[in-house]
Amino acid sequence: xxxxxxxxxxxxxxxxxxxxxxxxGNAAPGDRVLVLVNGKEVLAASLATDQExxxxxxxxxxxxxxxxxxxxxxxxxxxNKLCVHTGWLHxxxxxxxxxxxxxxxVVSGLNNRYDTINF
Amino acid sequence: MTTGTxxxxxxxxxxxxRCAVSLLAAALIVTACSHRPHEHHEQLVVFGTLVDITIxxxxxxxxxxxxxxxxxxxxxLHRTWHAWETSTLTAINDRFAHGEGAIVDAEGMRILRRAxxxxxxxxxxxxxxxxxxxxxxxxxxxxxxxxxxxxxxxxAELVAKNPQMSDLTFSDTAVTSSxxxxxxxxxxxxxxxxxxxxxxxxxxxxxxxxxxxxxxxxRAIGHHGGRPWRIGIRNPGGPGILASVEVTGDxxxxxxxxxxxxxxxxxxxxxxxxxxxxGYPADGAxxxxxxxxxxxxxxxxxxxxxVAGPEHWANVARQMGIENVMLVDKGNxxxxxxxxxxxxxxxxxxxxxxxxxxxx
Amino acid sequence: MQLTLQTxxxxxxxxxxxxLAITIHIAESALPSPIPGIKPGLANIxxxxxxxxxxxxxxxxxxxxxxxxxxxxxxxxxxxxxxxSLGGAVASLxxxxxxxxxxxxxxxxxxxxxxxxxxxxxxQFWIAYWLFIPHDALFHLLPVLMTAAVIAGLVTxxxxxxxxxxxxxxxxxxxxxAAAAD
Numbered sequence: 074x075x076x077x078x079x080x081x082x083x084x085x086x087x088x089x090x091x092x093x094x095x096x097x098g099n100a101a102p103g104d105r106v107l108v109l110v111n112g113k114e115v116l117a118a119s120l121a122t123d124q125e126x127x128x129x130x131x132x133x134x135x136x137x138x139x140x141x142x143x144x145x146x147x148x149x150x151x152x153n154k155l156c157v158h159t160g161w162l163h164x165x166x167x168x169x170x171x172x173x174x175x176x177x178x179v180v181s182g183l184n185n186r187y188d189t190i191n192f
Numbered sequence: 193m194t195t196g197t198x199x200x201x202x203x204x205x206x207x208x209x210r211c212a213v214s215l216l217a218a219a220l221i222v223t224a225c226s227h228r229p230h231e232h233h234e235q236l237v238v239f240g241t242l243v244d245i246t247i248x249x250x251x252x253x254x255x256x257x258x259x260x261x262x263x264x265x266x267x268x269l270h271r272t273w274h275a276w277e278t279s280t281l282t283a284i285n286d287r288f289a290h291g292e293g294a295i296v297d298a299e300g301m302r303i304l305r306r307a308x309x310x311x312x313x314x315x316x317x318x319x320x321x322x323x324x325x326x327x328x329x330x331x332x333x334x335x336x337x338x339x340x341x342x343x344x345x346x347x348a349e350l351v352a353k354n355p356q357m358s359d360l361t362f363s364d365t366a367v368t369s370s371x372x373x374x375x376x377x378x379x380x381x382x383x384x385x386x387x388x389x390x391x392x393x394x395x396x397x398x399x400x401x402x403x404x405x406x407x408x409x410x411r412a413i414g415h416h417g418g419r420p421w422r423i424g425i426r427n428p429g430g431p432g433i434l435a436s437v438e439v440t441g442d443x444x445x446x447x448x449x450x451x452x453x454x455x456x457x458x459x460x461x462x463x464x465x466x467x468x469x470x471g472y473p474a475d476g477a478x479x480x481x482x483x484x485x486x487x488x489x490x491x492x493x494x495x496x497x498x499v500a501g502p503e504h505w506a507n508v509a510r511q512m513g514i515e516n517v518m519l520v521d522k523g524n525x526x527x528x529x530x531x532x533x534x535x536x537x538x539x540x541x542x543x544x545x546x547x548x549x550x551x552x
Numbered sequence: 553m554q555l556t557l558q559t560x561x562x563x564x565x566x567x568x569x570x571x572l573a574i575t576i577h578i579a580e581s582a583l584p585s586p587i588p589g590i591k592p593g594l595a596n597i598x599x600x601x602x603x604x605x606x607x608x609x610x611x612x613x614x615x616x617x618x619x620x621x622x623x624x625x626x627x628x629x630x631x632x633x634x635x636x637s638l639g640g641a642v643a644s645l646x647x648x649x650x651x652x653x654x655x656x657x658x659x660x661x662x663x664x665x666x667x668x669x670x671x672x673x674x675x676q677f678w679i680a681y682w683l684f685i686p687h688d689a690l691f692h693l694l695p696v697l698m699t700a701a702v703i704a705g706l707v708t709x710x711x712x713x714x715x716x717x718x719x720x721x722x723x724x725x726x727x728x729x730a731a732a733a734d
Binding site: 177190 | 231233234235236237240241242244246334335336403405408409410412416421422423424425426428431433445446447449452481
Binding site: 074075076077078080081082085086088089092093095096097 | 651654657658659660662663666667670691692694695698699702705706
């Protein structure tokens, strides 16, 4: 083995964990939910972990729940609760929003079955 | 072949340096892979809705330019064409109510002329002149009305006034209405026009592959890196996805549904899509999905075909030159043109009945 | 009418080496693979040995002949498999070309084999993504494929090293095939 061989082999092996982190990162390789306030991303979370978020908008706090690979608004400080009525989302490209509170969420992932949803 | 043990010399240093160079070659190959073209989401709260923009393979600068351009333009359109907050449109309606003509700029003229053409082509089923009826039903507010429905005689009286887009006459700079009961409400057209504008801005920013989805209605250009864009069509009224279509090049997908805005009163559901002939909410169909290049045309057609209902939609589609239509009736039967049937992929179990009409 | 082709010693050498590479290529294509698309790339051993013994130009000839003739014999000529094969070969030959131009002791068989295997897989992945399966989910496979490439590169590198060691006592210049099969 020449010096060049060692350098090539060591860096090739060192590169592998980096590749795994890059493409298998963010926990499960499934879908994620992006939560935006005023169109700016405030958090991104895996749909693989059940969790709840409280996100502050101009009107107050919107509550978002991730459960069983799906995500929904559970409460929001708006009058007609359209965001809550939208219900569970899990397809890539699905989105829901509480317009009065400027909080929106969109499902996004490498395995998106759809790029966007028409309704 | 073992590494030498001679002391560090200038020669060794260059040797190590060259090893590093050869390494770089390998690193370059792999980093080329990590720079994959990626999908980018922008969400804008404009035009009274959430506008979700999906962009494939574009640089950040173009995306920022498109995003800012769309925000400015859609805010402008929203202020100009709002049907009940003080706007250019409400000013025009005030002039009509007083029997006067209104001065309108070049873009306004184009919009109103186009709305008139589409209304006439739809046989008056898409009728943006019935703003008074929409208001009477309580849909000129952000929240859903609570009911009760307006008295039958008031509805009949308004319908008898017969406001039509054909009552409008255009001069070079002004529009006049021969019927003082014409009150414009571009609700079934403005979103399509706005999406068309947004796609124009996206293109001007040098972006070739994008979807602009304004609260569920969208126009898609280009593709998703070698494969078509995949559009899921949500089940009307129910959870989940009913079907999907693939879109490439440049097409708009618009759905009008009775579930979008409505109120329930004493066990009856009243939707926001009013049949201009009866003055009552359209009752035959639950939703209509239209695919057409132009967003404004698709928007108007989806509304007109929903009003036409399962019996008459095919004729109206033919008159309006719409080739891709899917209508879901109250019994959840699907009615489609042949062209649409060839593109639609149903999700899960296929719906009970699929009726394919003659191609228009 | 008789057609006479003037052939040089170099032509014979290329033909012999290519024949050996093609044999390994075909034998390998008959082997079952645990994961589709992952093969040890044993034919690359020949490419690397040729590169080190006879230079880059001969290695290019041998590798390209191997891809074209091998695919004709297996029956995949101009098919997606062929495109992937050719793309991988061209890319790794390019990288080997750069690496072999390093003066001094430069790169040895293990380094060459690892470089070649990684480039091969990276190029094939890229071709597959752009031409055949433009789906983002494919990127999940990339770390696995690159891990396989590094392992395959090390294994073929060690084999190539062993073969080269034996060749150093042999008159490989005249009977390369016989020597390599030794």
